[in-house]
Structures are given as structure tokens and as C-alpha cells.
Amino acid sequence: MAYSEKLIEHFENPRNIGSMDKASSDVGTGLVGAPACGDVMKLQIKVNDEGIIEDAKFKTFGCGSAIASSSLVTEWVKGKTLDEAGEIKNTEIAQHLALPPVKIHCSVLAEDAIKAAISDYRTKAEEAGSGGDRELVSEQAAE
Amino acid sequence: MSATPNIKLPVYLDYQATTPMDPRALELMLPFFTETYGNPHSRSHSFGWEAEEAVEKARAQVASLIGAVPKEIVFTSGATESNNLALKGVSRFYKDRRDEIVTVVTEHKCVLDACRHLEQEEGMKVTYLPVETNGLLDLDKLRAAVNERTAIVSVMAVNNEIGVIQPMVEIGKICRENGAFFHTDAAQAAGKIELDVNAMNIDLMSISGHKLYGPKGIGALYVRRKPRVRLQAMINGGGQERGMRSGTLSPALCVGFGAACALCEAEMGKDNEHIRRLADRLHTGLTERLDDVVLNGDQDQRFPGNLNLSFSFVEGESLMMGMRDVAVSSGSACTSASLEPSYVLRALGVEEEMAHTSIRMGIGRMTTESEIDYVIETIVEHVNKLRAMSPLWEMAQDGIDLKSVEWSEH
Ligand SMILES: Cc1ncc(COP(=O)(O)O)c(C=O)c1O
Numbered sequence: 001m002a003y004s005e006k007l008i009e010h011f012e013n014p015r016n017i018g019s020m021d022k023a024s025s026d027v028g029t030g031l032v033g034a035p036a037c038g039d040v041m042k043l044q045i046k047v048n049d050e051g052i053i054e055d056a057k058f059k060t061f062g063c064g065s066a067i068a069s070s071s072l073v074t075e076w077v078k079g080k081t082l083d084e085a086g087e088i089k090n091t092e093i094a095q096h097l098a099l100p101p102v103k104i105h106c107s108v109l110a111e112d113a114i115k116a117a118i119s120d121y122r123t124k125a126e127e128a129g130s131g132g133d134r135e136l137v138s139e140q141a142a143e
Numbered sequence: 144m145s146a147t148p149n150i151k152l153p154v155y156l157d158y159q160a161t162t163p164m165d166p167r168a169l170e171l172m173l174p175f176f177t178e179t180y181g182n183p184h185s186r187s188h189s190f191g192w193e194a195e196e197a198v199e200k201a202r203a204q205v206a207s208l209i210g211a212v213p214k215e216i217v218f219t220s221g222a223t224e225s226n227n228l229a230l231k232g233v234s235r236f237y238k239d240r241r242d243e244i245v246t247v248v249t250e251h252k253c254v255l256d257a258c259r260h261l262e263q264e265e266g267m268k269v270t271y272l273p274v275e276t277n278g279l280l281d282l283d284k285l286r287a288a289v290n291e292r293t294a295i296v297s298v299m300a301v302n303n304e305i306g307v308i309q310p311m312v313e314i315g316k317i318c319r320e321n322g323a324f325f326h327t328d329a330a331q332a333a334g335k336i337e338l339d340v341n342a343m344n345i346d347l348m349s350i351s352g353h354k355l356y357g358p359k360g361i362g363a364l365y366v367r368r369k370p371r372v373r374l375q376a377m378i379n380g381g382g383q384e385r386g387m388r389s390g391t392l393s394p395a396l397c398v399g400f401g402a403a404c405a406l407c408e409a410e411m412g413k414d415n416e417h418i419r420r421l422a423d424r425l426h427t428g429l430t431e432r433l434d435d436v437v438l439n440g441d442q443d444q445r446f447p448g449n450l451n452l453s454f455s456f457v458e459g460e461s462l463m464m465g466m467r468d469v470a471v472s473s474g475s476a477c478t479s480a481s482l483e484p485s486y487v488l489r490a491l492g493v494e495e496e497m498a499h500t501s502i503r504m505g506i507g508r509m510t511t512e513s514e515i516d517y518v519i520e521t522i523v524e525h526v527n528k529l530r531a532m533s534p535l536w537e538m539a540q541d542g543i544d545l546k547s548v549e550w551s552e553h
Pocket of ligand 1: 222303
């Protein structure tokens with residue numbers, strides 16, 4: 001299969017591999033996919049007091065397209081607000097990496113991973129119930 | 144990666160897909176394109192006679208490799224055609240008396256597809272036998288499936304994905320006892336392991352030229368003469384190949400194929416020693432340096448030139464994509480439109496997650512020790528790199544049982 005240069009570049013030099021402390025209150029973790037399906041993505045985001053994603057890390061079990069898709073989204077989410085990050089669409093990922101049709105599901109998984117990480121962060125923030133955070137959360141939830 | 148003297152990249156480790164031609168066989172076939180170009184079926188001049196003589200010599204070479212007589216060899220375009228001719232030809236000829244086929248779930252697609260066709264379009268009843276976790280057939284299950292309505296039993300000799308060798312002698316015996324013909328797809332076996340159609344009671348055997356260092360586009364079907372197996376031809380025409388397969392033969396392809404068979408017969412011992420040594424070197428080289436590497440298929444009943452390994456926690460296609468200078472094939476069918484992992488590995492009961500991590504490495508006559516050493520380095524490097532980014536590896540290292548996790552299937 002012929003892959004795009006961008007895809008190969010991300011696959012060979014993946015950005016932001018790693019893990020952050022899942023238990024930390026400023027970290028949101030998304031774990032999506034299943035080993036039986038051949039791909040699992042773990043995406044983690046670290047969110048600062050202003051609700052901006054400061055850092056992102058990933059680990060992915062999957063084909064080259066899955067690895068490249070997750071690497072790409074760690075770059076894309078950094079510096080974005082949770083809402084902005086939540087708007088990243090799989091089609092943008094697929095287009096950027098020129099994913100072949102049989103690999104579109106990899107971009108869907110990457111989008112799911114972002115959403116799952118955001119949702120994990122928000123749930124935690126809500127549970128922690130600290131004033132500022134809660135307001136931020138409810139504001140966003142209202143949109 | 145360290146410098147790699149004296150090897151040419153990429154390294155070819157996909158000998159089950161196809162083999163390079165042995166240059167000695169190639170050399171013999173070339174004159175038949177330009178000098179000795181007669182039609183082997185022309186009876187009226189020396190061009191035809193020369194070509195015919197060459198074709199008949201090739202037929203004898205193919206026959207000799209499997210302990211047959213030349214008249215029992217029908218040239219075809221390859222094992223796909225041979226498998227189709229065997230299954231359809233026998234079924235169509237005998238179906239009034241015997242309308243059942245017995246085969247195995249791990250057969251090559253062309254056998255399964257031909258059976259499917261006979262089942263759906265031509266009223267044959269087909270039994271697809273399961274295999275055990277080592278990839279081998281349970282003979283009791285075979286015995287239970289074969290009866291007086293069975294026209295043909297089709298079991299491959301060496302499996303193309305995992306290299307296991309089915310118990311040919313025992314299968315042949317069961318078939319003979321029940322008056323059913325025994326067909327074997329020997330595309331991966333001929334020239335690699337000892338095959339004897341009489342000792343194994345084989346009635347039909349499919350062989351492919353390009354899996355034994357011969358040319359692509361030619362193969363053979365062995366069709367037993369005593370007791371005689373009759374076939375309905377699929378290709379009608381001038382009646383060549385004793386009416387079983389019409390069409391002008393290609394003397395060049397026949398000669399290359401025949402010469403390749405003769406080389407395999409003469410050098411089988413040497414080839415196998417070479418292949419076994421390199422396969423052991425590769426297997427130990429990898430398992431000494433990497434944990435959680437599993438060999439798929441029976442450990443002993445196998446052709447050593449086929450190493451199908453699962454590298455746990457690393458998806459096979461990503462591993463292949465990383466090793467750009469090593470040509471292998473993946474049991475994770477992620478490369479095809481379906482996301483299902485290999486049906487052969489699944490039939491062994493290999494869990495889907497493990498099937499997704501498998502790579503098939505094929506070693507052959509032209510493989511060198513330096514190539515194997517290069518491949519070991521490359522695989523170790525890439526498996527380590529991919530494990531470092533695998534969430535599954537991380538979880539396993541943290542002692543999390545991956546089966547206890549609730550995955551979000553998608
Ligand atoms: C077991 C088996 N049967 C049949 C075939 C088909 O052979 P051919 O390419 O000669 O049609 C192959 C090769 O892909 C094979 O491995």
C-alpha cells in the first residue's frame with residue numbers, strides 16, 4: 001500500500017510518545033479500540049488552569065496509520081481549549097495523512113480518543129468539584 | 144542500524160508467496176523462447192518434435208519428484224488451476240455416485256473457494272474439518288467425515304501460512320479405505336519435503352512452479368492412473384494433456400519447471416539443512432532477545448522454512464511497515480479490506496489479538512546467514528520501538544490482565 005509522506009514521517013518519527021499520571025487531576029485519559037480489532041489508542045491530555053491543553057501523550061497498538069493518526073492528534077490538540085480539541089474531526093485527520101479508504105477507521109479511532117480523553121478530564125474535574133473548574137465544565141457542557 | 148556489508152536490501156523473506164527462479168533452471172528454459180520455439184503439439188516437423196521432447200523430459204522430471212510416472216502429470220497454469228481441476232473435475236465426473244467433498248478450514252483460498260462453488264452451484268455437500276491448536280487435522284474427525292458418498296478428500300500437505308505438515312500417510316489410508324480420492328494441494332510441499340504418491344496413497348496432487356524455484360504461470364496436477372482417476376475437463380479444445388487440459392503448452396515454462404523440480408529432488412537434503420540452520424538461527428536469535436514471541440503451528444511437524452511468529456503487543460502491519468528493508472508477510476489481515484486477522488490462525492484458536500501480531504517469515508535456498516542476522520537486528524529494533532509505544536505492552540508490564548479490561552469495540 002502506498003502511504004503519503006506525511007503519514008510515513010509520523011510513523012517513523014512519532015511525536016509525543018509516552019504516558020502521564022492517570023490519577024492526576026489535570027490529566028485526562030482516553031483509551032479506545034480493542035486488541036482483538038487490531039488497534040488500541042491511549043491518548044492523554046494535560047490541561048492547565050485556563051482550560052488549555054498544555055501537553056499530550058499517546059501510546060498506540062495498531063497499524064502504521066493508527067500510529068500516525070495518534071501522533072498527529074497529539075500535535076493538533078496542544079494549545080487548544082477542550083472545546084476546540086473536541087471539534088477535531090476524523091475527516092481532517094484522514095485528509096491530512098491521506099489515509100487510504102481501508103484505513104479511515106484509524107482516524108475515527110483518533111477522534112474517539114480525543115473525545116474520550118476530554119470526557120475523562122471533565123468527569124474528574126466535576127468530581128473534584130473545585131469552583132473554577134466546575135464553572136468551566138458547566139459552561140462548556142452548555143454549548 | 145549498523146552497516147550491513149555483503150547483503151542486498153531489501154531482504155526477501157517471503158518464500159511462501161513466491162521464490163526467485165534458480166538461475167540454472169532459467170538458463171535451460173531461455174532457448175525455448177527464441178531458438179527452439181516450436182509448438183510441442185506440431186507433429187509434422189522437427190520444430191515440434193524438439194519442443195515435444197523437451198516437454199516430455201520436463202514431465203518426467205516433475206513426476207520423478209513425487210514418485211509418479213510421467214503420464215500421470217498434467218501441466219496447468221499453476222496450483223490454483225490444479226486445485227480447481229482436481230476438485231471440480233472429480234466432482235463433476237463422479238457426482239452421481241459420490242457427491243461429497245471433505246476438506247479443511249485452513250486450506251488455501253482457491254481450494255475453499257472452489258469447494259464453496261461446488262457446494263452452492265453444483266449440489267455437492269462439503270465438510271470443512273477444523274484443525275487442532277497446532278494446526279493439524281484430527282484423524283478421528285476425518286474418519287468420521289469420510290464415507291461411501293465422499294468423492295474427494297482435499298487436504299494440503301504443507302500449510303502456506305504456518306508451515307505445518309499434515310499426516311499424509313494416515314490421511315491417504317483413510318481415503319483408500321473409503322474409496323474416496325485423496326487430493327493434496329502440495330504447492331508449498333513439493334520440492335521441500337519428501338512426497339511419494341504411492342506411499343501416501345495420493346490420487347491427485349497440485350504443484351506450482353513458482354514455489355519451488357521455477358517460473359510463474361505453470362504448475363501441474365498429478366492424476367493417478369492405477370487405479371484410475373477420471374476428471375471432467377474444465378478447458379475444452381484440442382485435447383492436449385490427454386484431454387484433461389487443452390491448450391498449447393509453453394515449452395519454456397515446462398522446461399524451467401521440470402529443471403526446477405529436478406534440482407529440488409537432487410538437492411533436497413542440502414536445501415533443507417541450509418533452511419533449517421537459518422530458520423533456527425532466526426528463531427533463536429529473536430527469542431533470545433525478545434520476550435513474548437510465540438511460534439504459531441506445531442513445533443515439530445513443520446517445514447522449517449516457514450516461521451510464523453506472533454510478537455505480542457505489536458501489531459503486525461506496523462512491524463512490517465517499520466522494517467522497510469525486509470519483505471515478509473503479515474497474519475494480521477489489516478492490509479486487506481477486511482479487518483479480520485488471518486483465518487488460518489483463527490482456525491488454530493489463536494486469539495484475535497495475537498493473530499494481529501503475527502508475521503510470516505519464509506526462508507529458502509537463496510537466503511544467506513548475513514541476511515538472517517540483518518533481519519534479527521531489524522526485527523529486534525522495531526519490536527522494541529513499537530512495544531515502547533504500545534499501550535498493551537505498558538499495561539502488561541504493569542501487571543494488568545488485558546482480558547480483564549473492558550475494551551470499546553468499534
Ligand atoms: C498452498 C497453496 N495453494 C495454492 C497456491 C496458488 O498457487 P499458484 O500461484 O501456482 O496458482 C498457493 C500460492 O499462493 C499456495 O500457497
